[in-house]
Amino acid sequence: MTSATRPYGTRGTRGSVGSQGGTGPGASDGQEAAAILERARVSVDPELRAAVDALPGPLRRIARYHFGWEHADGTPATGNAGKAIRPALVLAAAAALGGPAARAAAVRAAAAVELVHNFTLLHDDVMDRDATRRHRPTVWSVFGDADAILAGDALQALALGMLAEDPHPASTAAVARVAACVVELCAGQQVDTAMERRDPGEVALDEVLAMAEAKTGALIGCACAVGALYAGAAEEDVDALDAFGREAGLAFQLIDDVIGIWGDPRHTGKPAGADLAVRKKSLPVVAALSSGTQAAVELAALYAAPYEPADLDRTALAVEQAGGRAWAQDQAADRMSRAMSELARAIPDPESAGGLLSLAEFVTRRSN
Amino acid sequence: MTSATRPYGTRGTRGSVGSQGGTGPGASDGQEAAAILERARVSVDPELRAAVDALPGPLRRIARYHFGWEHADGTPATGNAGKAIRPALVLAAAAALGGPAARAAAVRAAAAVELVHNFTLLHDDVMDRDATRRHRPTVWSVFGDADAILAGDALQALALGMLAEDPHPASTAAVARVAACVVELCAGQQVDTAMERRDPGEVALDEVLAMAEAKTGALIGCACAVGALYAGAAEEDVDALDAFGREAGLAFQLIDDVIGIWGDPRHTGKPAGADLAVRKKSLPVVAALSSGTQAAVELAALYAAPYEPADLDRTALAVEQAGGRAWAQDQAADRMSRAMSELARAIPDPESAGGLLSLAEFVTRRSN
Numbered sequence: 120m121t122s123a124t125r126p127y128g129t130r131g132t133r134g135s136v137g138s139q140g141g142t143g144p145g146a147s148d149g150q151e152a153a154a155i156l157e158r159a160r161v162s163v164d165p166e167l168r169a170a171v172d173a174l175p176g177p178l179r180r181i182a183r184y185h186f187g188w189e190h191a192d193g194t195p196a197t198g199n200a201g202k203a204i205r206p207a208l209v210l211a212a213a214a215a216l217g218g219p220a221a222r223a224a225a226v227r228a229a230a231a232v233e234l235v236h237n238f239t240l241l242h243d244d245v246m247d248r249d250a251t252r253r254h255r256p257t258v259w260s261v262f263g264d265a266d267a268i269l270a271g272d273a274l275q276a277l278a279l280g281m282l283a284e285d286p287h288p289a290s291t292a293a294v295a296r297v298a299a300c301v302v303e304l305c306a307g308q309q310v311d312t313a314m315e316r317r318d319p320g321e322v323a324l325d326e327v328l329a330m331a332e333a334k335t336g337a338l339i340g341c342a343c344a345v346g347a348l349y350a351g352a353a354e355e356d357v358d359a360l361d362a363f364g365r366e367a368g369l370a371f372q373l374i375d376d377v378i379g380i381w382g383d384p385r386h387t388g389k390p391a392g393a394d395l396a397v398r399k400k401s402l403p404v405v406a407a408l409s410s411g412t413q414a415a416v417e418l419a420a421l422y423a424a425p426y427e428p429a430d431l432d433r434t435a436l437a438v439e440q441a442g443g444r445a446w447a448q449d450q451a452a453d454r455m456s457r458a459m460s461e462l463a464r465a466i467p468d469p470e471s472a473g474g475l476l477s478l479a480e481f482v483t484r485r486s487n
Numbered sequence: 488m489t490s491a492t493r494p495y496g497t498r499g500t501r502g503s504v505g506s507q508g509g510t511g512p513g514a515s516d517g518q519e520a521a522a523i524l525e526r527a528r529v530s531v532d533p534e535l536r537a538a539v540d541a542l543p544g545p546l547r548r549i550a551r552y553h554f555g556w557e558h559a560d561g562t563p564a565t566g567n568a569g570k571a572i573r574p575a576l577v578l579a580a581a582a583a584l585g586g587p588a589a590r591a592a593a594v595r596a597a598a599a600v601e602l603v604h605n606f607t608l609l610h611d612d613v614m615d616r617d618a619t620r621r622h623r624p625t626v627w628s629v630f631g632d633a634d635a636i637l638a639g640d641a642l643q644a645l646a647l648g649m650l651a652e653d654p655h656p657a658s659t660a661a662v663a664r665v666a667a668c669v670v671e672l673c674a675g676q677q678v679d680t681a682m683e684r685r686d687p688g689e690v691a692l693d694e695v696l697a698m699a700e701a702k703t704g705a706l707i708g709c710a711c712a713v714g715a716l717y718a719g720a721a722e723e724d725v726d727a728l729d730a731f732g733r734e735a736g737l738a739f740q741l742i743d744d745v746i747g748i749w750g751d752p753r754h755t756g757k758p759a760g761a762d763l764a765v766r767k768k769s770l771p772v773v774a775a776l777s778s779g780t781q782a783a784v785e786l787a788a789l790y791a792a793p794y795e796p797a798d799l800d801r802t803a804l805a806v807e808q809a810g811g812r813a814w815a816q817d818q819a820a821d822r823m824s825r826a827m828s829e830l831a832r833a834i835p836d837p838e839s840a841g842g843l844l845s846l847a848e849f850v851t852r853r854s855n
Contacts (some may be wrong), residue, residue: 121785122841174674175670175671175674176674177674177677177678177681178670178673178674178677189749208552217562223736237692242636242637242640245632246632246636246637247631247634263680264614265614265677265680266612266677266680268613268614268636269610269614269638269673269674269676269677269680272606272639272640272643272669272673273612273669273670273673273674275643275644275669276647276667276669276670277666277670279644279647279648279651279662279666279668280647280663280665280667280669281661281666283647283651283659283662283663284663285661290659291651291652291658291659292652294647294648294662295648295651295652296740297648298644298649298651299644299649300649300650301641301643301644302542302543302641302644302645302648303543304541304544305546305638305640305641306543306544306545306546306642308633308637309545309546309549309633309634309637311546312631312633312634312637313545389712394573395570395587401731429520436797458775465832
């Protein structure tokens, strides 16, 4: 790798990707990222709340519950609406390429991207029968499937409608980009749900990587691209920002999958090895299964049998011995390195790229 | 009513609204409408198919099945994609206000409106657990809930994205209008599904009318408004076209509800009194229940008891004796009259309004 494609070498250290907590550059970046996230929330929240509050009565109530602003009975809550990384990326990309004016102009677009993300969460939870989201019961489990589907549908319409109505010259291109991204997100989720029903041995690693890029990378890339559009960036820079976000998003997913197996329950809030217990075909598992090793044969046998808590350690060990953990960590580092290259292509000045860099490192260092 | 607000008196005859089949103006209008629908299908189908075929693999297959272009196994079908009234209304409104050039320019917008309609059908069928649509098994019953939800989500994104990318100057306003309409459709469906769980006696007629307007009238109105936008019409004419479509859509729903009780099974393809058997809170039933008559008391008792086929005739008679049928037919005629007034406001020349008029009368005279 040449220095031209990796100008932020001091921060994009391979070994540190996905490390849980600790001190050093990661910790200080985490503080910087937290400050960026907080500033983004302060900017975007009023726009987001105004959009949601414009929904008709019952849909508004469902959406407000989902965002953690209300309890199920309609009383106010000081809830947890998630880290809102995507709107922060919209604003950071706009600021990096167009300065404070572009950041200010992109606030509505940032809110629209966050609405799209939440529309997909509402629907994914219905499809995956996930009962908990952000430490609270999911919308479908409180209000029923129909309300969750309808609130999601309405949030998608709200997002694309408010983006179209934005008088900013980039608004039309942003609608087209976000709409294309939604199609990709749906395709990724479709492959994911279809994969659930397939035999683990029949799932190819390339398929799971493509699915993860569509399901997780696409919207993170889109958020960065929308920010670039709102900064009036050239098409190639918009595309580079999209690629940056996609690669960082994929790195995030790889780390998330590692945490899903080896994460510390005290940090993750989930039982140890949660993904193994539900026989999830996560990236480290599929990499392990396709390794051609003896450990892969053992893992396949364990995955084919019903889950026994006593087998958990053996299963995690088999994934590790088959090289699944090392592969995922290398892949994550490689993706982050590619992300840095794309970022450097669009924004050669590391100073300007700082916000995006901090956010990308934050999501790939997360321990919960 | 003054002649100024009802210039199309010879066609908007009260008594004929909702009449099933027969000869006279209805039959010839039906032929005219059929020709308009066929021309619209020829114009819109290529755009619609191109949009759907741009979806990624599995989503494309699900959508192509839904539209009746493919069987579930992926082999081609010469299917029934529905009457496609909404895109025909887009084109008819554009033609009425802007001539053939406006009609030609509105083809993509017409396809987008049809995509939105089909997105709502896919989701409504999941929520309502309807197993049959256009004489074929619904998508969820063939592919599962997740695929039906995702295909619907993708069709909404496709619709708004292709509308945003349309270089026509009306495109942005159309995206905003269609997005607002989707929110209204969701709100209507939300009220409808919530109503299912409520006691029939607690449901007010105004609520059901508002729900029907949101669920059925809004998109028909939106279709007409989008056509007007593409003709470059003044805002007040766009709004009048919207109101025309809403009123006609509500008339359609009233007639549909009458057919759901008294329709001839040979025409409707559904068993006689199908809506009564499932205790549907349709407009004639709620009107009957809130009539304060002795028949309303009897109807309430019948609706509170489990369905017995032997009670069907008595139940239908109770709705009729309580005035539910006459009310619905009068309301439908009244709504059609209001629709005509709105149309005359925007398009004073009956010759120019002919296509919209034929379509509106077609949907409210339908017998299946």
